[in-house]
Amino acid sequence: MSEKRVVITGLGVLSPIGNTPNEAWQNAVAGKSGIGRLSVIDPEPFTSQVAGEVRNFDAEEYLGAKEVRRNDRYTQFAIVAARKAWEDSGFTGVNMDPERIGVIIGSGVGGLQTYEEQHTIALERGPRRISSLFVPMMISNMAAGQVAIDINAKGPNFATVTACASSTHAIAAAVDAIRLGRADAMIAGGSEAPLTLMSVGGFCSMKALCTTFNDQPEKASRPFDKDRAGFVIAEGAAILVLEELEHALKRGANIIAEITGVGMSCDAHHITAPAPGGEGCARSMIMAMKDAGITPEQVNYINAHGTSTQLNDINETEAIRTALGEHADKVMVSSTKSVHGHMLGATGSMEIMLTAMALKEGIVPPTATHEEPGEGCDLDYVPGKARKAAIEHALSNSLGFGGHNVTIALSRYKGDS
């Protein structure tokens, strides 16, 4: 089977560091934090009081009052980010075949806010007062469904649910769909709106969130740093348009980067803790490099999962050493979660977007908050400042509770290679 090539031709985002790809990119490169005091809900009851919130976003401006009422915040994010990505891809107005356009959007949980609101109503007033919109608003596949309605995309359509790897699995599945010839273009990524009582409270109970920087929110997410103390919960959506190369060339699309490989694995070890030595993550990276047809020595940059938790950062560091061997000492590794926080089911596509822009611009965004490496964290984490570098190949890792590991290999797109 002659394999089809997959390129990225559109980006759309709503995130703590900006609501356009360029704004997010500029902030990621400048190391400008989007983390602040939790304000979407009252922060006082929680041990962790910092968050990455989507700002300056008026859903009604895009969707109108009725659709806002009928969609959970996570779906609102997805529809708007997808619309922006679609416009960015230049497909708008193009004579396209809707049946050849698919949508895959991941979310860790889906409409949690809706669930909580309606659960309260059910407890207080009985089950007969549960809204008829409760189920469609809550389910974690509705973002994919609503985006399809919004864009009239009638091709393959589903959701991926793998916690913090959800949107990376969405991208991986979209690459597969294009390679297998099921679609010419796929709108793929993730969306999450987790700033709710149960979600923030639940992650606090797991001791997963950072509680030691409540008075300095912009420093709270510090991947690979010795003072790292948990991740910073964040919301948003990042949606990409992936397209079969020949299809993109034929319509003169702007190509941002190429996705050349996919790797995935499971730890089969523990519900939340990574496998010792990050062995699952290492296998995922090795699989992605093999799929991309590149050697470890060709990898210039890794956008790490780098959550800023004790366990992730040390195990991912070990995984990178296992997967890249001696070349691990030469590769640049950064976690942009340092500025946008952990957008959970949307974080993977956010990071793939930034990795694609890094390849295009020849700039590696920094681990902005990284000051002093933690024990066992001994790679080049591009601390503090962005770096100019002609990078050809990059990997982006995502790891999710449940032991899910996914790696996407991206390469700089060179005109007529």
Added chain:
Amino acid sequence: MSLENRISEIIVSRLNVKPEEVTPTANLKDDLGADSLDMVDLMMDLEDEFNLKISDEEGNNLQTVGAVVEFLNSKGIEA
């Protein structure tokens, strides 16, 4: 507030339509854009506001704003 105004407020809020669109002959689905899910929630709103129960059968017959007014009148609600 008149019965018509109370009903109108509920419909405006539930269906996100303009008050002037809520005329007696306006069809809730065809003219005011309600789908089957909106209709269920609208019936709940009416039950809450007027403190009564609307059976599925009764609800299915409430196709227009005027029909809602007549139905509530038949239940002894005048204002």
